[in-house]
Amino acid sequence: MKLTVLGYWGGYPGAGEATSGYLLQSEGFNLLVDCGSGVLSQLQKYIKPEELDAVVISHYHADHVADIGVLQYSRLIQSFLQEGIKTLPIYGHNEDEAGLLSLTHLQHTKGIAYDPSGELKVGPFTITFQLTKHAAVCYAMRITDGKDTIVYTADTALIPELVPFSHNADLLIAECNFYKGMDGSGPGHMTSEDCGKLAHQSEARQLLLTHLPHFGQLSQLVTEAKEVYNNKVELASSGWTWGA
Ligand SMILES: [Zn+2]
Numbered sequence: 673m674k675l676t677v678l679g680y681w682g683g684y685p686g687a688g689e690a691t692s693g694y695l696l697q698s699e700g701f702n703l704l705v706d707c708g709s710g711v712l713s714q715l716q717k718y719i720k721p722e723e724l725d726a727v728v729i730s731h732y733h734a735d736h737v738a739d740i741g742v743l744q745y746s747r748l749i750q751s752f753l754q755e756g757i758k759t760l761p762i763y764g765h766n767e768d769e770a771g772l773l774s775l776t777h778l779q780h781t782k783g784i785a786y787d788p789s790g791e792l793k794v795g796p797f798t799i800t801f802q803l804t805k806h807a808a809v810c811y812a813m814r815i816t817d818g819k820d821t822i823v824y825t826a827d828t829a830l831i832p833e834l835v836p837f838s839h840n841a842d843l844l845i846a847e848c849n850f851y852k853g854m855d856g857s858g859p860g861h862m863t864s865e866d867c868g869k870l871a872h873q874s875e876a877r878q879l880l881l882t883h884l885p886h887f888g889q890l891s892q893l894v895t896e897a898k899e900v901y902n903n904k905v906e907l908a909s910s911g912w913t914w915g916a
């Protein structure tokens with residue numbers, strides 16, 4: 673499985689960059705996880721929007737779904753320009769009716785509710801879900817292609833359920849909206865120390881910090897996570913890749 677970070681900023685994108693968006697590729701299948709602001713532009717550095725096979729959305733905050741509308745327009749426009757553009761399935765939870773409805777656009781994209789208590793099979797990927805603690809209903813995802821396993825916390829405060837959910841992940845992609853010593857649990861976000869604790873307790877093999885804040889020295893987040901986690905810790909950045 674190959675992962676490419678398309679966007680990693682919390683809340684709004686830095687100049688020329690994007691908020692949450694991750695391209696996962698396996699066996700020729702292209703899966704987009706979250707579709708934040710700037711993601712459609714970043715995506716085109718790697719594949720064409722019409723080459724996407726499926727999208728999965730963690731929750732309906734703008735920094736995770738802002739580019740759904742322009743993704744839909746890209747499929748609409750390409751359907752006039754070329755034959756064979758298929759309906760793109762976009763999976764989201766159904767605990768926000770307007771959110772789920774927004775994932776469907778004519779015959780170009782189809783919003784499909786996932787069952788968070790079950791397994792979602794998309795191409796070579798199997799995805800399971802964990803409800804997070806966040807200002808909106810949001811699901812973390814554990815994604816495997818049978819060989820590699822990635823856990824993406826999406827947006828959340830640190831909750832005990834995430835430890836077994838993340839157990840033994842080859843890569844833990846953890847949201848890190850705050851620095852050690854701050855309290856992000858109100859709006860439902862983690863600190864660098866929370867991310868390190870989660871990685872340590874779940875015995876994840878590698879930690880990627882993402883959903884990064886627009887203040888402070890970002891390298892400090894890595895230092896703080898490493899105080900409680902002994903394996904590899906890196907900061908997400910545009911085009912950061914993992915796997916093959
Ligand atoms: Zn959010």
Ligand SMILES: [Zn+2]
Pocket residue numbers: 682683692733735736827883
């Ligand atoms: Zn967010």
